[in-house]
Amino acid sequence: DAGITQSPRHKVTETGTPVTLRCHQTENHRYMYWYRQDPGHGLRLIHYSYGVKDTDKGEVSDGYSVSRSKTEDFLLTLESATSSQTSVYFCAISESSLRRNQPQHFGDGTRLSIL
Amino acid sequence: AQKVTQAQTEISVVEKEDVTLDCVYETRDTTYYLFWYKQPPSGELVFLIRRNSFDEQNEISGRYSWNFQKSTSSFNFTITASQVVDSAVYFCALSQDSNYQLIWGAGTKLIIKP
Numbered sequence: 001d002a003g004i005t006q007s008p009r010h011k012v013t014e015t016g017t018p019v020t021l022r023c024h025q026t027e028n029h030r031y032m033y034w035y036r037q038d039p040g041h042g043l044r045l046i047h048y049s050y051g052v053k054d055t056d057k058g059e060v061s062d063g064y065s066v067s068r069s070k071t072e073d074f075l076l077t078l079e080s081a082t083s084s085q086t087s088v089y090f091c092a093i094s095e096s097s098l099r100r101n102q103p104q105h106f107g108d109g110t111r112l113s114i115l
Numbered sequence: 116a117q118k119v120t121q122a123q124t125e126i127s128v129v130e131k132e133d134v135t136l137d138c139v140y141e142t143r144d145t146t147y148y149l150f151w152y153k154q155p156p157s158g159e160l161v162f163l164i165r166r167n168s169f170d171e172q173n174e175i176s177g178r179y180s181w182n183f184q185k186s187t188s189s190f191n192f193t194i195t196a197s198q199v200v201d202s203a204v205y206f207c208a209l210s211q212d213s214n215y216q217l218i219w220g221a222g223t224k225l226i227i228k229p
Contacts, residue, residue: 033217042119042206042219043160058216090160103150104217106160 003027004107006091012113019078021110023091025071031094032074033058033104034066036087043090049074081114088112117142119209121220128197129228136192136223138207144168146212149183149190154222155203166190194225202227 003026013019023032031050035043035058045058047066055066063085065077078085088111092104118141128134140149151163164174166183174181178195194201207220 040221042221043208043217044219045216048216088158092160103162103165105162108159 004091004093004105006089006107006110008110009108010111012115013081014115015082016080019081019112019114021076021089021091021112023074023076023107025074025093027093027095027105028071029093029095030071031102031104032068033092033094034064034074034076035090035092036060036085037090037109038087046076046089083114086112086114117144117209117211117218119207119218119220121205121207121223123223124221125224125226127226127228130199131196133193133195134197134225134227136194136205136207136225138190138192138220140188140190140207140209142209142211144211144213148210150208150210150217151181151190151192152206152208153203154206160206163192197225197227199227199229201225 005024007022033048034046036046037043044060046060046064047055047058049055049068052068052071067075088109090109091107094102094104120139123137126134147168149166153161153163164181171183171185180193182191202225204222204224206222209218
């Protein structure tokens with residue numbers, strides 16, 4: 001199994017509070033991704049990173065920010081959480097390559113509930 | 116525009132039956148990659164297969180097989196002699212040379228009854 005750890009695994013918080021999710025990898029992969037999974041939508045990309053301090057927006061980036069100060073860590077921050085951000089969040093990694101055929105390997109997910 | 120459609124929201128079969136999960140994709144790129152992932156009830160996402168647009172050979176891995184047909188833009192997944200452990204949500208996904216994003220279908224929930 002790919003060495004990907006997401007923390008926390010579960011979190012319940014209130015609307016308006018800041019939330020940070022952490023993804024830690026031990027594979028030294030260049031690319032890291034944050035997705036959210038909601039019923040009927042499959043997975044949707046929030047942000048991704050292609051190197052330290054190199055990030056870009058995905059399909060559903062509004063309300064989220066990311067940071068990557070080290071190869072192994074990719075943080076996802078909800079500055080002011082809203083109920084629409086209740087979801088399961090997955091981190092993924094893929095090997096250091098510009099080819100798009102590298103499969104992504106996923107962490108176990110974080111279940112986030114915003115009340 | 117790129118898109119992945121899994122029209123079957125849920126499929127239920129009895130154990131030992133064969134079952135095919137459909138995946139239809141749209142892309143303007145000539146170079147692209149198709150993937151299948153499995154998400155069992157425990158929630159993790161497991162990579163199953165990758166196929167590039169230049170390789171239309173069908174793939175077989177044990178009871179699993181994949182049929183890639185560019186003419187119909189389909190990449191279908193068949194489980195032969197299904198087992199209860201195959202119960203999961205299965206996702207088809209597409210990536211293109213033109214961007215980093217992996218485009219996902221909505222998934223097909225497969226229920227295998229004993």
